[in-house]
Amino acid sequence: MLIINLQPTSGETVLPLLRCDVCIVGSGPAGATLARELSHSGISVVLLESGGEQRTPEKDALNEIENVGRPRARDQWSVRNRILGGASHTWGGRCGPFDAIDFEQREWVDHSGWPIAMQELEPYMDRSATHLGLALGSGYSDQRFWSIAERVAPKAEVDANLLLPFFWQFSRDEAESYPFEYMRFGRHIRKHLGPNVTLVTGATVLQVLANDARTSIRGLEFATDDGRKQKLSTAAVVLCAGGIENARILLNSGEPDGPALGNDRDQVGRYLMDHLRGPTAFFSLSDSAALRRRFGRYNVRGRFFRAGLRLSPTIQRRERLLNCAGWLGEVLARDDPWDSLRRLAARKPSLPQDILSVARNVPLLARGAVDYFGSRNGLPRKLRELTLDCMCEQMPDPDSRVSLSQRRDRFGMRLPKVDWRSHPDEARTMHRMAELTAAELARIGFPQPVLADWVRDRAPIPESFVDVAHPTATTRMSCSPEKGVVDVDCQVHGLAGLYVSGSSVFPTAGHCNPTQMIVAMAIRLADHLKDKRHRPLLAEMAHAG
Numbered sequence: 001m002l003i004i005n006l007q008p009t010s011g012e013t014v015l016p017l018l019r020c021d022v023c024i025v026g027s028g029p030a031g032a033t034l035a036r037e038l039s040h041s042g043i044s045v046v047l048l049e050s051g052g053e054q055r056t057p058e059k060d061a062l063n064e065i066e067n068v069g070r071p072r073a074r075d076q077w078s079v080r081n082r083i084l085g086g087a088s089h090t091w092g093g094r095c096g097p098f099d100a101i102d103f104e105q106r107e108w109v110d111h112s113g114w115p116i117a118m119q120e121l122e123p124y125m126d127r128s129a130t131h132l133g134l135a136l137g138s139g140y141s142d143q144r145f146w147s148i149a150e151r152v153a154p155k156a157e158v159d160a161n162l163l164l165p166f167f168w169q170f171s172r173d174e175a176e177s178y179p180f181e182y183m184r185f186g187r188h189i190r191k192h193l194g195p196n197v198t199l200v201t202g203a204t205v206l207q208v209l210a211n212d213a214r215t216s217i218r219g220l221e222f223a224t225d226d227g228r229k230q231k232l233s234t235a236a237v238v239l240c241a242g243g244i245e246n247a248r249i250l251l252n253s254g255e256p257d258g259p260a261l262g263n264d265r266d267q268v269g270r271y272l273m274d275h276l277r278g279p280t281a282f283f284s285l286s287d288s289a290a291l292r293r294r295f296g297r298y299n300v301r302g303r304f305f306r307a308g309l310r311l312s313p314t315i316q317r318r319e320r321l322l323n324c325a326g327w328l329g330e331v332l333a334r335d336d337p338w339d340s341l342r343r344l345a346a347r348k349p350s351l352p353q354d355i356l357s358v359a360r361n362v363p364l365l366a367r368g369a370v371d372y373f374g375s376r377n378g379l380p381r382k383l384r385e386l387t388l389d390c391m392c393e394q395m396p397d398p399d400s401r402v403s404l405s406q407r408r409d410r411f412g413m414r415l416p417k418v419d420w421r422s423h424p425d426e427a428r429t430m431h432r433m434a435e436l437t438a439a440e441l442a443r444i445g446f447p448q449p450v451l452a453d454w455v456r457d458r459a460p461i462p463e464s465f466v467d468v469a470h471p472t473a474t475t476r477m478s479c480s481p482e483k484g485v486v487d488v489d490c491q492v493h494g495l496a497g498l499y500v501s502g503s504s505v506f507p508t509a510g511h512c513n514p515t516q517m518i519v520a521m522a523i524r525l526a527d528h529l530k531d532k533r534h535r536p537l538l539a540e541m542a543h544a545g
Contacts (some may be wrong), residue, residue, distance in 0.1 A: 001193040005052065006202035006224045020046040020198070022529060023220060023234040025205045025249070028086020029515055030501040030522045031240035032185040032192075033131050037526030039194030046232065047197060048222060050204040050241075051083035053186070058225070059083065062204065065244065066405040069419035072467045079469035080242060084201060085186020087242065087469060088515075093171040093182030094306070095132060095516040096141050097125055099323060101313045102393075102510040108320035111271065111396035114507050115479045115488050124520035131519050133172045133183045135301040141167050145307075149300045156444035162436050163309045166325055168513070170304040180304065206413050207253040208237055208261055208498060214254075216496035217261075223411045236497040236529065240522070243272070243471025243504040247402040248416040250475065250485075250492075262475075262492040267485050269402035271473040272420055273394040273509045278465040279329055279387035280434035281449035288386050291446045295328050298377055309437055310511055311429070322393045322425055324433040325511040329389030333382040335360065388449050390433050391468075393509045395423045402474050420467065427461045470514050475504040490525050501525050 022038065024031045027049040035047045051059045055077070063076040073079045081089040098118065105113030122138050129137035136148070145167040146153040157165070171182040193199060203222045206229065210217050219233040239246045247269040253261040262268055283291065298305045308327030316323060332339065340354035349355070394400075400421035404414040434455045442448035454462055478484025481493035486505050492498040501522050503514040 001190060001195055002198040003190070004198065004200045006200060018231075019233045020044045021234065022046075022236045022238065023048060023232055024238045024240055025220070026050075026086055026239070026241035026245070026502075027084050027186065027189060027199075028081070028240065028242065028502075029088055029131075029185055030518050031086065031238075032088075032189050033128075033519045033522040034238060034240060034501060034526050035189075035197050035199075036131070036192040037523055038529065039192065039197055041194075041196065041530050043196060043529065045197045046234070047193070047199045048203040048205060048232075049084050049086075049199070049201045051081075052201045053084050055081075055083050055089075062409055062411075064409065064415055066407060066415050066417045067420075068417060069400070070422050070466075071463050072418065072420060073469075079467055079471075080244065083186065084189065085184050086240075088183060088185040091182065091469065091515060092513075094168045094513045095134060095171060096166070096168045096512045097138060098510045098512055098517060099310070099313070101316060102323060102508055106316075108317075109322065109395065109508070111398070111483070112508050115477060121517070121520055121524070124523045125516065127523050128516050128519040131183070131523075132516060133174060134169055134516075135303045136169075137516075137520075140169055140305070145305065149298055149305070151298075154294065158309060158440040158444060160312060161314045162312055163315075163440055164312050166308050166310040167298075168306045168308065168327075170306070171515075172303055174302075204411060204413075205241070205249055206411060208239075208249065210254070210261055210495065210498075214261070215494065217498045227411065229411075234497075236499065238499040238501055238525065238529075239475075240501045242502060243474050244402055244416050244418065246500055246502060246504045247474040248404070248413075251402075251404050251416075252413055262485050262495055262498065264494070265481050267476075267481070267483070269474050270398040270400075271396045271476055271507075272400045272402055272418070273396065273470075273472040274420065274467040275391045275470045275509060275511075275513075276394065276422065276426055276430070276461050276465045277391040277468050278389060278462065279452055280326070280390045280430055280455050281388035281438055281451045283328075283386040283388070283447060283449045285383060285386055287447050291441070292328060292380070292386070293377065294446070296377060309440075311433060311436075315432075315436075319432065320425075321432060322395065322429040323511040324390055324392040324429050326388055326390040326433055326437050329387035330381055330383050331385035331387065333384045336382040388434060388437060390430050391511055392426050392430050392433070393511050394472075395425050396473060396508060397421055397423065422461060424460075427459070430461060431455050431458055470503060470509065472503045472506045472509040472514065475500045476507045477505045478507065489528050490521070499525060499529075 021043045022045045024047045038045050059082040063080045081087050100118050103114040103118050126137035173181045173183045202225050205222045207221050209219045250262050250268045251260045295307045310325040335357040337357050340357040343349045403417045405417040407415045475485040490499050
């Protein structure tokens with residue numbers, strides 16, 4: 001593998017390679033997975049990353065947005081990471097599969113339905129486990145968890161017509177000394193890439209270039225940190241830069257007096273969704289021990305799993321609800337000893353507070369060791385609040401969108417203008433999720449939480465529920481170009497060689513964190529690009545460029 005650093009400190013500002021078969025834009029979970037899967041394939045690959053190995057204010061500034069919709073995270077670093085490894089720098093490691101109902105065309109959810117079925121993705125979910133550091137890639141999120149965990153399923157269970165158990169699995173990077181570190185793709189990217197892959201950092205993609213007929217791509221233009229613009233000829237481009245940036249790059253591509261690439265039918269940037277997530281009810285800490293054991297973390301095969309609940313398909317259909325899940329939200333005390341131990345282990349302590357925190361909480365640490373090694377549960381944390389947190393899918397809305405601002409970044413690229421919207425069905429769904437969970441927990445013998453005021457009053461979702469780094473659907477997959485941007489192979493409709501990977505191709509968002517699905521879809525796309533039937537086309541396009 002060749003590594004080229006185009007940042008000013010390297011002294012290199014010219015890319016010596018002018019042509020490749022496939023250029024991947026972005027080195028986050030989608031781009032890094034795709035590059036790894038294409039390694040040793042005989043296809044020449046260039047992986048372009050705007051950032052470098054360290055976060056910098058200059059790179060952060062390139063993520064600026066003009067927000068004209070629902071409030072979003074003020075610190076864009078918390079939701080978008082322009083650095084080697086992309087969003088894996090700040091993700092929470094939580095993985096899970098989508099539900100079968102998420103792929104259906106639901107008549108009460110406008111613009112719903114995927115052009116592929118869940119069963120088609122299961123082999124790729126299994127293969128995603130290696131990339132994400134998971135114990136297994138599928139079959140763990142429902143009642144099968146108890147068998148996997150070698151435990152007896154609880155006798156008292158929620159009504160399956162209302163709610164269903166759900167289990168999330170947390171990523172683990174076994175190469176890191178801290179045993180609960182999530183997979184950070186940038187740390188290991190070099191050892192996973194083959195000799196056919198060239199990694200280029202400090203290269204900010206400005207636009208994709210098409211042939212005169214706008215039927216295929218011929219390359220792309222990027223800028224180095226010193227402002228120089230260069231072109232790379234390639235047979236195929238795969239945009240893996242996230243839900244905001246994928247749309248932005250496409251909208252900035254094409255002739256100034258014509259439609260943007262892939263946007264002949266004005267679909268690029270539309271249907272922007274994220275996940276609305278936050279507390280919907282509050283539990284008393286004093287009598288929560290049994291509840292926290294049942295719906296807390298489990299240690300299975302050296303991985304943490306978290307238990308929760310989701311709305312059943314039955315009640316979604318009956319009450320015309322969106323998909324939604326809930327779990328115990330833990331607000332840590334300031335002197336939680338496990339955070340102190342982590343900082344001490346990483347040799348980045350906050351002294352003397354961390355030493356005092358450990359000393360004051362020896363009984364909790366001892367109980368944690370028993371729970372982890374004996375009962376095979378998660379580590380008990382010292383809390384100041386215990387909540388019922390819910391995360392709801394959004395209604396697909398073509399007017400919730402990313403377009404272009406008149407403002408430009410330092411490379412002259414127009415900023416994304418984000419008009420993210422929320423709808424009453426999302427609040428109604430979260431109200432019902434909280435009410436049903438509270439009632440069902442009480443019915444099976446657990447303490448009943450107190451509903452949050454906004455849930456009790458059937459009020460709109462609080463504005464404090466901002467985006468959670470799950471931008472979805474801005475280049476959505478569809479059978480028809482009138483209804484989306486990419487086809488079932490993630491290729492932009494009508495533009496041979498231009499692909500998109502990541503959650504921006506999801507038609508709907510479901511209730512689940514998207515990273516495992518992102519990685520699975522990237523593996524699926526890699527298989528498509530490696531298919532021998534496409535090799536001659538790639539070669540022909542490369543020579544025609």
